[in-house]
Amino acid sequence: MVSPQIAKLMASLKPSGLTDGRIDKDEFYVKVNDLAKRAGMFYEKIRYLIDYKEEHTIRRNAIQRILKRNLFFKTEGKTAQFLVHELVRGGYLESGSFLESRISYVQGIIDKFLFLQNFLIRLTERNLAINKEIISLAASEIEIYLFGSKIEESVFAAFYETVKDNIKFSQIPINSDDKDTQTYIACLRSFLKADEQTIAYRLWLRFLPNWIDVKNASEVQEAAKNFPSVQSKIVAELYDNLSWKIARKLKNQAIYFSLIKEIIERFGADSEQILDDPSSLEKQTKNILESKYKKENARIRKSAVRAIIYIFFTKTILAFVLELPYDMAILGKIYYPALFINVIFHPLLLFFITYTIKPLGEKNTTLIVSGLNTVIYENSMPSIQIRGRKNNNFLYFIFLILYGLIFLLSFGAIISVLYYKLNFNFMSMLLFTFFLTLVAYFGLRLRYIAKNWAVGSDKESSIYFLGNILVMPIVEVGRWLSQKFEGVNILVFIMDFIVETPFKVALSVFDSFISFLKEKREEMY
16 A cells, blocks of 8 residues: 555546657658758757756756857847757757647747846846846746656655655754755755756745736736845855755755656656556666666766866866966976876766766666555654754864864865876966866765765765775865856857857858758759
8 A cells, every 4th residue: 555645646637648649740840951950969069068067957957058048139029939959959848749729828938038137137237147047937938838747747746745854953043944955955956866957936936826827017026026025035055064964964855856757757656556566666766776777877977078178178178278487487498297297187086986976777777666565554753853063152163173184184185196296387286186076076976976866875984984084175175166156167258158158149050051951852842
């Protein structure tokens, strides 16, 4: 007998038949020329080699980038059309799978947010900041409309409802609304792997639940009046680290519900029978996990290659732009050993970090099957304890001093080796340390992603713990730098404003020309 939450989940999906919509031959679909699509897909791959993004965020970032460019060139009324065609040419949407009639709804989303932006500009002078926030929200809403899955949303809702009452807080002063919001964000992070922009949009809908149904200018104007207060609430909730604490504790439960989602997506209406039968559930779970392990390993290798290329290109450019001129101007000569180490070391280190990741195996599968049975049949879930910091300011101050000493020890050891052993100059040391922190952070992120399907515990070896303590300051600086300099990428700027615009225009013209030639050919018969 399945748990009430799982039974409710299956009942919510029955009206849709657990299947996607069928193609109607009488409708018109967005189609592009195959050669144009190949060129567009090739460009997208090259672009994200030099602008490293986590794989699950690439699609939303592509929508945001295309929106930003088209709105900059003021393609009012046709922005959605250009957007959808570019997504098809970029390989994000299948050619011949998207109804032309649905473009008008996408345009409605864009117009709605543009109305909101215009109202906000009248209320405030933060034009640039508002433009960025509005485009981000619009991109998230469009992504959900184009690529959203009812199954995923339904399983997410079941996941949230299952875990929210099992989270207990100790020594954390928090009201029920903030607790629910932080738990909601934690579920988005752990189950959907949502980034900050996607979470911001989900919170936007949470605080303005009628936004999807907004149709006229007066309703948009009302939302504009609430925008400053809603945005401040969103920022406050996002910057509260409590959601991260909860998300780390929800990792195992997120894996179990991800398996449930996979079963429903694969077997449709038959999934109810599988979930009702423990032996059948175990068999299908093992089959799915075997496939998932292979795909995850391939995905990690692909992400590692992208990260290595990103680091190599960026590092090489900075070496020639900053390090070489510094050597010539200050030292009067080029110190080739430092230049060579700075170019080669960091990509090799990232290669070592990522290619030593151990694949998951039978032991992990057994743990997942056991946990899945507990969630589905026993309707029991261990209470999740979230403890706050004890209110002892003196001890906390002492701990900060100790952490500062560890920080100095880690970076002091690195700088000592570079200066006294390898004879690095100031610029060489600065670039080496800068990229070391980024590589440490990227490597940690990739190793964490590799464990997406790993059921774990809080236990770890003493050696692993001590190693983490020494590396932690380096990783923390890398995380801070990656967040602060996320939008600072010279190659991306060149690609976006010098290469991409004429290239995408050329692809569009070429695609239209091919359609014209086909029409002319048909007139001959």
